[in-house]
Amino acid sequence: MEKFRKLTSIVAPLDRANVDTDQIIPKQFLKRIERTGFGEFAFFDWRYLEDGVLNPDFILNEDRYRGANILAGGRNFGSGSSREHAPWALMEMGYKAIISTSFADIFRNNCMQNGLLPVILEEAEVDTIMARALRGTGYKVTVDLDSQTVKDDLGLNANFDIDPFRKNSLMAGLDDVGVTMEFSKEIDMYEGRQKKRW
Amino acid sequence: MGKTMFEKIWDQHIVAEPEDQPALIYIDLHLVHEVTSPQAFEALRLTNRKVRRPDLTISTVDHNLPTDDTRSEVIKDPIARIQVDTLRKNCEQTGITLYDVDSTAQGIVHVIGPEQGYTQPGMTIVCGDSHTSTHGAFGSLAFGIGTSEVEHVLATQTLRQRKPHTMEVRFNGKLKQGVTAKDMILAAIGKMGTAGGTGYVIEYTGDAIRHLDMAGRMTVCNMTIEAGARAGLIAPDDTTFEWMRGRKFVPKGEKFDHAVDQWRALVSDEDAVFDTLIEIDCDDLEPFVTWGTNPGQVTRITDNVPSPEDFDDIADRTSAENALEYMGLKGGMAIEDIEIDRVFIGSCTNARIEDLRSAAQIVRGRTVASSVRAQIMPGSTLTKLLAEKEGLDQIFMEAGFEWRESGCSMCLGMNPDILVPGERCASTSNRNFEGRQGKGGRTHLVSPEMAAAAAISGHFVDVREWDTE
Numbered sequence: 110m111e112k113f114r115k116l117t118s119i120v121a122p123l124d125r126a127n128v129d130t131d132q133i134i135p136k137q138f139l140k141r142i143e144r145t146g147f148g149e150f151a152f153f154d155w156r157y158l159e160d161g162v163l164n165p166d167f168i169l170n171e172d173r174y175r176g177a178n179i180l181a182g183g184r185n186f187g188s189g190s191s192r193e194h195a196p197w198a199l200m201e202m203g204y205k206a207i208i209s210t211s212f213a214d215i216f217r218n219n220c221m222q223n224g225l226l227p228v229i230l231e232e233a234e235v236d237t238i239m240a241r242a243l244r245g246t247g248y249k250v251t252v253d254l255d256s257q258t259v260k261d262d263l264g265l266n267a268n269f270d271i272d273p274f275r276k277n278s279l280m281a282g283l284d285d286v287g288v289t290m291e292f293s294k295e296i297d298m299y300e301g302r303q304k305k306r307w
Numbered sequence: 308m309g310k311t312m313f314e315k316i317w318d319q320h321i322v323a324e325p326e327d328q329p330a331l332i333y334i335d336l337h338l339v340h341e342v343t344s345p346q347a348f349e350a351l352r353l354t355n356r357k358v359r360r361p362d363l364t365i366s367t368v369d370h371n372l373p374t375d376d377t378r379s380e381v382i383k384d385p386i387a388r389i390q391v392d393t394l395r396k397n398c399e400q401t402g403i404t405l406y407d408v409d410s411t412a413q414g415i416v417h418v419i420g421p422e423q424g425y426t427q428p429g430m431t432i433v434c435g436d437s438h439t440s441t442h443g444a445f446g447s448l449a450f451g452i453g454t455s456e457v458e459h460v461l462a463t464q465t466l467r468q469r470k471p472h473t474m475e476v477r478f479n480g481k482l483k484q485g486v487t488a489k490d491m492i493l494a495a496i497g498k499m500g501t502a503g504g505t506g507y508v509i510e511y512t513g514d515a516i517r518h519l520d521m522a523g524r525m526t527v528c529n530m531t532i533e534a535g536a537r538a539g540l541i542a543p544d545d546t547t548f549e550w551m552r553g554r555k556f557v558p559k560g561e562k563f564d565h566a567v568d569q570w571r572a573l574v575s576d577e578d579a580v581f582d583t584l585i586e587i588d589c590d591d592l593e594p595f596v597t598w599g600t601n602p603g604q605v606t607r608i609t610d611n612v613p614s615p616e617d618f619d620d621i622a623d624r625t626s627a628e629n630a631l632e633y634m635g636l637k638g639g640m641a642i643e644d645i646e647i648d649r650v651f652i653g654s655c656t657n658a659r660i661e662d663l664r665s666a667a668q669i670v671r672g673r674t675v676a677s678s679v680r681a682q683i684m685p686g687s688t689l690t691k692l693l694a695e696k697e698g699l700d701q702i703f704m705e706a707g708f709e710w711r712e713s714g715c716s717m718c719l720g721m722n723p724d725i726l727v728p729g730e731r732c733a734s735t736s737n738r739n740f741e742g743r744q745g746k747g748g749r750t751h752l753v754s755p756e757m758a759a760a761a762a763i764s765g766h767f768v769d770v771r772e773w774d775t776e
């Protein structure tokens with residue numbers, strides 16, 4: 110997993126509530142057995158027109174948001190299906206952090222397992238970021254995981270919470286399985302106790 | 308202070324609680340299917356790790372299996388075929404039991420777990436599928452996980468979890484004829500919203516829950532995730548134990564009695580306190596129909612489709628606007644006036660034998676409207692065989708329904724069963740998201756009874772007014 114420390118980038122705004130994982134990566138693209146190859150299909154139904162050309166009306170297709178590494182989304186982002194293909198697809202699109210007022214549980218977990226940082230801010234703060242990203246070209250924010258802040262050049266200075274264990278894993282680029290493997294003895298002991306119980 | 312059922316199960320499964328880390332929870336049963344597992348097995352291979360407990364892991368193929376009679380042959384869609392074959396190879400290499408297409412135990416993963424008796428009270432159960440919450444109907448702590456977590460469970464048989472908050476959703480009163488478990492949970496989601504349960508484990512209580520059969524309880528727990536909560540539980544009782552008795556992997560004889568004693572002890576203590584309480588009155592509940600593109604956009608059969616102006620909150624208003632446009636509906640029109648093209652009775656929400664029986668009651672001696680294509684995909688092969696033994700397949704086919712093989716099918720449209728753009732479907736599944744049943748497809752979530760009645764009428768109707776003998 111890639112480390113996440115500090116990121117300054119253009120913000121791409123997706124001002125919709127309840128963006129579900131069926132939208133992020135439609136089911137017809139879930140059939141791959143690799144972790145890669147999902148990016149071009151992200152937001153497929155919104156992003157492309159019938160004949161496969163980019164839909165000019167879909168906001169993330171606009172030139173001014175090209176190359177953005179930060180996505181701002183509406184509340185309850187990532188609801189629905191547990192498919193981890195959703196964060197994989199978003200990361201392949203180039204996103205490394207997503208800012209919203211709230212995320213669905215499984216999606217948020219899945220993001221953090223892959224080094225995609227979900228940032229929860231207050232409604233007013235997300236509104237500010239969204240409005241500034243919608244209004245101008247080249248609007249940037251800096252997400253700093255160490256200090257747990259999001260800042261821009263126009264005076265925004267927002268703090269966010271994150272589970273300290275997750276923060277540590279993200280900053281060090283650690284995967285969970287490796288950390289848990291160090292508890293093999295405890296797992297053995299638990300299994301031993303269970304055998305006796307039944 | 309007493310403990311809730313959730314807290315009891317949680318405490319029994321703590322392997323370690325390292326400082327500054329989420330707890331390490333032991334997983335008793337891991338269910339695996341073809342779509343969310345290949346990358347997890349691949350990661351194990353790359354890191355030279357083994358499946359720790361293949362004996363606590365079972366798998367089946369359900370998500371992209373065709374439901375016509377070609378399914379035992381080579382799957383036509385080459386990419387789906389690779390996924391199914393990959394699961395076969397992975398199970399063979401790791402010693403995990405696979406209920407393949409030729410097994411009577413094959414079926415939707417959340418239908419076969421209980422059916423075979425794998426699902427038992429007090430267990431922790433996970434699966435790379437958000438509707439794992441279904442198994443909570445037995446008083447097990449069951450929730451969906453992503454593929455990285457699937458890998459974690461395969462390798463360690465544990466999961467890292469912060470302890471969630473607890474919520475009681477109490478269904479008071481008694482359901483009227485024609486109103487079902489599906490309507491209870493749709494009413495709850497309508498009230499809570501699709502994020503109302505985020506961060507919580509829900510326990511469903513109250514008289515109306517106690518009177519539900521196991522299929523109904525599974526329907527309620529199944530859709531817990533649509534309210535944003537990952538797990539929903541119902542206290543096990545005699546209904547639970549009688550339903551379980553004699554199933555293949557349930558303990559037998561004295562062992563069963565002993566197990567029942569332990570299971571009874573799981574229920575929430577009387578003085579247990581939940582962090583939040585929501586109450587729903589079931590006396591006046593009506594059949595519900597979703598009108599929008601998430602399960603919280605739902606209303607009663609006797610109501611009208613709402614207009615965006617009916618919502619105070621701006622985000623809700625925009626959502627309603629988008630939803631109405633996508634669904635091709637106008638605010639203010641009566642739900643009963645919505646005409647449908649397709650009917651899907653299936654999915655892990657409502658394709659158990661009890662659901663098929665209820666739908667057959669409505670369909671018996673009637674004919675599907677000529678404008679409607681109606682299909683039934685039983686939840687498992689065993690369910691299908693049982694239904695055929697009872698003659699339900701005849702009732703459905705005589706009425707003009709297609710009687711198909713089991714699988715997820717049109718719940719998520721990964722196999723060839725999908726809606727074409729603009730088609731409108733009365734569906735017993737759990738998600739009405741844009742494109743879920745096929746790009747441009749329009750999904751309305753309803754109970755099996757309501758879906759059956761809509762198939763006959765060609766539009767939504769109040770099934771309470773129908774005679775069944």
Ligand code: SF4
Nearest residue numbers: 438654655715718719
């Ligand atoms: S029936 Fe639908 S909800 Fe259930 S497991 Fe299959 S795809 Fe998921």
